[in-house]
Amino acid sequence: MLKNPFETLLTISQQINSTHEITVLLDKIMDSAMRVLEAERGFILLKKNKTAHYETVTARNLSRERIESMKEHSSSVVTRVLQTREALISVDAQEDDRFSGAESIILQKIHSVICTPLLIEDRIIGAIYMDRQMSEDQFDQSSLDFLTAFARQAAIAIENAQMLNDLQNENKKLKERISLNDRFPEIIGKSQPMQKIFEMVHSVAPSTATVLIEGESGTGKELIARAIHDHSNQKDKPFIPIFCGSLSENLMESELFGHKKGAFTGAHQDKPGLFEDADGGTLFLDEVGEISQPIQTKLLRILQEGELKRVGDNVIRKVNVRVLCATNRDLYKEVQEGRFREDLYYRLNVIYIKMPPLRERPDDILLLAEHFLQHYALKNKKNFKGFSKEALRYLQQYDWPGNVRELENTIERAVILSSKSLIEPDVFQLKKSEPKMPVGKTLKEINKYAILQTMEMTGGNRTKAAEILDVSRRWLQYQLKEWGMVDEH
Ligand SMILES: Nc1ncnc2c1ncn2[C@@H]1O[C@H](COP(=O)(O)OP(=O)(O)O)[C@@H](O)[C@H]1O
Numbered sequence: 481m482l483k484n485p486f487e488t489l490l491t492i493s494q495q496i497n498s499t500h501e502i503t504v505l506l507d508k509i510m511d512s513a514m515r516v517l518e519a520e521r522g523f524i525l526l527k528k529n530k531t532a533h534y535e536t537v538t539a540r541n542l543s544r545e546r547i548e549s550m551k552e553h554s555s556s557v558v559t560r561v562l563q564t565r566e567a568l569i570s571v572d573a574q575e576d577d578r579f580s581g582a583e584s585i586i587l588q589k590i591h592s593v594i595c596t597p598l599l600i601e602d603r604i605i606g607a608i609y610m611d612r613q614m615s616e617d618q619f620d621q622s623s624l625d626f627l628t629a630f631a632r633q634a635a636i637a638i639e640n641a642q643m644l645n646d647l648q649n650e651n652k653k654l655k656e657r658i659s660l661n662d663r664f665p666e667i668i669g670k671s672q673p674m675q676k677i678f679e680m681v682h683s684v685a686p687s688t689a690t691v692l693i694e695g696e697s698g699t700g701k702e703l704i705a706r707a708i709h710d711h712s713n714q715k716d717k718p719f720i721p722i723f724c725g726s727l728s729e730n731l732m733e734s735e736l737f738g739h740k741k742g743a744f745t746g747a748h749q750d751k752p753g754l755f756e757d758a759d760g761g762t763l764f765l766d767e768v769g770e771i772s773q774p775i776q777t778k779l780l781r782i783l784q785e786g787e788l789k790r791v792g793d794n795v796i797r798k799v800n801v802r803v804l805c806a807t808n809r810d811l812y813k814e815v816q817e818g819r820f821r822e823d824l825y826y827r828l829n830v831i832y833i834k835m836p837p838l839r840e841r842p843d844d845i846l847l848l849a850e851h852f853l854q855h856y857a858l859k860n861k862k863n864f865k866g867f868s869k870e871a872l873r874y875l876q877q878y879d880w881p882g883n884v885r886e887l888e889n890t891i892e893r894a895v896i897l898s899s900k901s902l903i904e905p906d907v908f909q910l911k912k913s914e915p916k917m918p919v920g921k922t923l924k925e926i927n928k929y930a931i932l933q934t935m936e937m938t939g940g941n942r943t944k945a946a947e948i949l950d951v952s953r954r955w956l957q958y959q960l961k962e963w964g965m966v967d968e969h
Pocket residue numbers: 666667668669695696697698699700701702703704806848884885888947
């Protein structure tokens with residue numbers, strides 16, 4: 481007979497109700513039950529996340545394997561309790577003919593077994609099992625009464641703790657998701673590929689690793705590079721972008737590394753380069769695939785040794801700069817074709833981020849369009865209700881070869897040109913979904929047509945046009961000059 485069973489129950493239920501941490505709670509339940517019933521071994525099973533399977537969540541003096549075999553045995557006490565939902569004691573298991581076939585019980589020479597379902601009204605969420613092997617005492621009716629009452633309290637406490645646990649997990653996940661989007665308010669993107677990029681930026685930002693960002697032009701490579709810097713520990717230090725495609729080799733060299741007075745004509749004084757300016761911060765090498773071999777070699781030295789020499793100077797200077805770089809080429813292909821140093825490639829490519837083109841994340845098109853509409857309406861002090869249905873369809877169907885940059889320019893232009901409260905497709909000035917190719921012309925003429933169309937698309941911006949065409953700005957300039965389309969200055 482148990483002493484003061486109700487008092488004991490009350491004390492225990494107060495104890496378990498003060499715990500909401502599920503693992504602590506289960507331990508308390510197990511230990512209290514074992515103590516009161518003077519059991520030698522025991523375990524608790526709980527239904528796994530709304531499935532029909534039960535898993536062992538806590539155990540005393542029993543291995544998981546043992547429990548599994550007891551659980552699986554069709555005629556075991558546990559199986560019986562889970563099926564009938566009725567508590568039972570099996571007094572001296574070896575003689576109890578209800579379980580004569582249960583080999584596990586016979587083999588373990590169990591003397592006395594008690595098992596009760598964990599019920600909430602008539603719904604079963606698990607079971608508590610206990611036994612005695614050594615003791616001569618057997619579980620009796622009072623043990624069973626106590627355990628049944630105890631299990632009712634325990635089941636409620638467990639379910640409450642599980643619910644709380646689920647809510648907390650859910651809450652944590654939501655918070656993480658919100659804060660991930662919150663952390664990059666200037667970058668629009670709800671699509672799966674952009675969420676992946678956010679996660680990537682979030683995790684690489686605090687390191688000082690070099691990052692290579694590859695992607696078509698206008699996909700947001702520079703935006704991502706800035707975000708990495710802004711979320712790094714060097715965010716208060718400079719972020720310096722340099723567009724590697726637009727400078728001649730000599731100029732580029734002196735821009736990056738600086739020069740000594742008299743190093744070349746025009747070098748009137750000592751001048752530090754961008755690497756020194758960016759010391760402690762971040763240098764962003766945009767279109768890194770464009771840099772010449774000699775500069776590649778110098779760059780490698782900085783990355784390896786943290787050292788540089790200004791042009792025309794012998795002094796070795798130490799710099800500590802994080803390098804981020806971007807390219808719209810396949811840089812590895814450049815390596816294979818011998819245009820880019822392999823050792824430098826591996827130095828730059830410690831972390832690799834691939835920006836998805838806009839056509840691979842159509843979900844983001846309208847989101848971005850709305851964002852740019854708001855931005856440029858405000859900037860131009862105009863008011864719009866939004867896009868017409870046709871306009872939206874138009875935006876979604878277009879292929880966006882110039883990606884977000886092209887979308888942004890399109891919306892900016894639409895804002896300026898539109899005089900109605902709804903933006904209609906006629907102000908987009910996009911070529912039809914498929915730009916007409918001037919078939920039946922020479923390759924030279926087709927070439928010229930494509931270049932001029934791109935110039936038109938970018939509103940005459942040569943840097944942008946060069947990026948879209950994937951040529952250097954110098955080459956484009958030269959081409960336009962040949963056609964007499966550049967004013968000399
Ligand atoms: N996800 C985005 N959300 C908001 N603006 C974007 C996004 N991606 C690109 N942009 C904008 O598009 C333009 C081009 O982006 P940029 O980073 O310069 O592209 P890339 O360097 O790949 O050519 C910039 O004005 C940039 O602010």
